[in-house]
Amino acid sequence: MDINDIEHFLRLHSIRPSHHRIRVYQYLVENRNHPSVDIIYQELIRDIPTLSKTTLYNTLELFLEKGVAILITIDENERRYDADTSFHGHFRCNTCGQIFDIRLHTVPRELESMEGFEINESHIYFKGLCPKCLERGNS
Amino acid sequence: MDINDIEHFLRLHSIRPSHHRIRVYQYLVENRNHPSVDIIYQELIRDIPTLSKTTLYNTLELFLEKGVAILITIDENERRYDADTSFHGHFRCNTCGQIFDIRLHTVPRELESMEGFEINESHIYFKGLCPKCLERGNS
DNA sequence: TTATTTAATTGTAACCATTACATACTTGTA
DNA sequence: TACAAGTATGTAATGGTTACAATTAAATAA
Ligand SMILES: [Mn+2]
Ligand SMILES: [Mn+2]
Ligand SMILES: [Zn+2]
Ligand SMILES: [Zn+2]
Numbered sequence: 001m002d003i004n005d006i007e008h009f010l011r012l013h014s015i016r017p018s019h020h021r022i023r024v025y026q027y028l029v030e031n032r033n034h035p036s037v038d039i040i041y042q043e044l045i046r047d048i049p050t051l052s053k054t055t056l057y058n059t060l061e062l063f064l065e066k067g068v069a070i071l072i073t074i075d076e077n078e079r080r081y082d083a084d085t086s087f088h089g090h091f092r093c094n095t096c097g098q099i100f101d102i103r104l105h106t107v108p109r110e111l112e113s114m115e116g117f118e119i120n121e122s123h124i125y126f127k128g129l130c131p132k133c134l135e136r137g138n139s
Numbered sequence: 140m141d142i143n144d145i146e147h148f149l150r151l152h153s154i155r156p157s158h159h160r161i162r163v164y165q166y167l168v169e170n171r172n173h174p175s176v177d178i179i180y181q182e183l184i185r186d187i188p189t190l191s192k193t194t195l196y197n198t199l200e201l202f203l204e205k206g207v208a209i210l211i212t213i214d215e216n217e218r219r220y221d222a223d224t225s226f227h228g229h230f231r232c233n234t235c236g237q238i239f240d241i242r243l244h245t246v247p248r249e250l251e252s253m254e255g256f257e258i259n260e261s262h263i264y265f266k267g268l269c270p271k272c273l274e275r276g277n278s
Numbered sequence: 279t280t281a282t283t284t285a286a287t288t289g290t291a292a293c294c295a296t297t298a299c300a301t302a303c304t305t306g307t308a
Numbered sequence: 309t310a311c312a313a314g315t316a317t318g319t320a321a322t323g324g325t326t327a328c329a330a331t332t333a334a335a336t337a338a
Contacts, residue, residue, distance in 0.1 A: 052317045073212045116270035125262040131255035191288045
């Protein structure tokens, strides 16, 4: 995704495209690894030595509000972010910690027991072992 | 659930039934409100003035290991616990913070895209507004 | 029962992700 | 350029969780 496209995209979602915001969003779209704040920080600080973590928290919170990213709470200890806002599930490997996207074919329509609720977010999380860690464990 | 039943139940899951463990498990089965550590603490401290939070953390961690409770991470800030270990979803109201059980009729079998993964846990979370808060907001 | 061993509990301090806030800097606009 | 509004920064505070050494309780053996 080109810088100008990102700038345009952010403007479309009424986010003023400051340099830092552009870089954070760019990181999120180019790295679909569901990074934590610290991971984003460690990556970006190499290019932007003045970057502050508070800026990251502010920026990511803004992204959530404006709906250009979602928050993933599959990890008990830290928040993770995803620029893919389409409905999909996640799998976390308990050994390597990696988080995988899970394409869901059947959207859960459990509305039978949810009459009267207004649903704004849906999350599906799986936890276990990923293929690589499984293989490594069996050897 | 009777104290003796709880004691027996814990023993069955190779958990030594100390006084505190019994009380914590009893609280979980009698209060299906998915409490945080602090909520359990505030309730139990009234009867057990010497109770320590570290004991709660130790006990709850043990319950998770032994499989008599599950951890719910629907809340970004604190962990919540549930003695109902059967597969079911949860809904959190963004206004009042209450967490509701959602009975799921269709167990997600998304295994098509999950060939080679070993799944140990599945969680389904919804967030939005509960009926009461919706009604209050509309008036 | 008592003595002995083992496990559970406690209190304190440390840890670490997140938040609050005041200051400094940038950007857009006139 | 000057001004106002919006952004970013650094530091300190907050709050849930964890580490750990000391104390107490429970289980077992004598
Ligand atoms: Mn994803
Ligand atoms: Mn539940
Ligand atoms: Zn793995
Ligand atoms: Zn509510």
